[in-house]
Amino acid sequence: MRLRASKPIFCALLLSAATALAQTDVHTIVTKMVAAQQQAKDNLRAYQATRKYQIFKGAERKSKVTAEVNYEPPQRKSFNIVESTGGTGEGVIKKTLEHEVAATRDPHDYEISPANYDFEYAGESDCSGSRCFVLTLKPKRNCKDLIEGKAWVDQDSYLIRRIEGELAKSPSWWVKKATVVVEYGAVEGMWLQTKSIADAKLRMIGDYKLVSENVDLRAASTVATARAPHSSFRRRLANSAAVSEAGFFLPARK
Secondary structure, three states, X not given: OHHHHHHHHHHHHHHHHHHHHHHHHHHHHHHHHHHHXXXXXXXXXXXXXXXXXXXXXXXXXXXXXXXXXXXXXXXEEEEEEEEEOOOOHHHHHHHHHHHHHHHOOOHHHOOOOOOOEEEEEEEEEEEOOEEEEEEEEEEOOOOOOOEEEEEEEEOOOOOEEEEEEEEOOOXXXXXXXXXXXXXXXXXXXXXXXXXXXXXXXXXXXXXXXXXXXXXXEEEHHHHHHHOOOHHHHHHHXXXXXXXXXXXXXXXXXX
């Protein structure tokens, strides 16, 4: 009888110890993740990227836009639309970049950190050929720029390889539900967002998807060699709208 009586207590102690260990591991992972993200920001150099945007309604592609995006440290970007199939696609992409402009005013409000999220350990998984810790993301406030979902953190570098989930707050009344996937990877020795997918269920309109993907990127030294004079590159940066280094946005319909 004593053995039977002590068994629930023993199980409870094991569960408590396992929970404490998991919490400790999450704290360690998050601490290293934040440090790795800061190091990645410090390593950013000026670059020029060609980015392709596609907008789909169901399976039908409605619009295709190509933009040239220039980045200059520490948090300045400019962009030019270089090709567009017309329609509303170009306006949607411009709104996307305009939203990123606002995000530069206080980037700390949008990053994956303890200031914005509570984290829980959700296991391990492969992602982009690397073994990753999977963390559950729980936004600390109701904000359209935060994601309730999961993050895949590389076990070797502690850099985020993938984020997916639902926006913590709808961008507008038109959007019934919005889910996003953001992918990151090493490009020219820098850790950058390489692709994003935003799916939205819109009231009275239907399902739309916005896909953004870098198709080419050249770091500062390559850009300077390929384009002369270098001052023209800086002049375009000064004359174009500035946008933040990180981010994605599902624009509200007006």
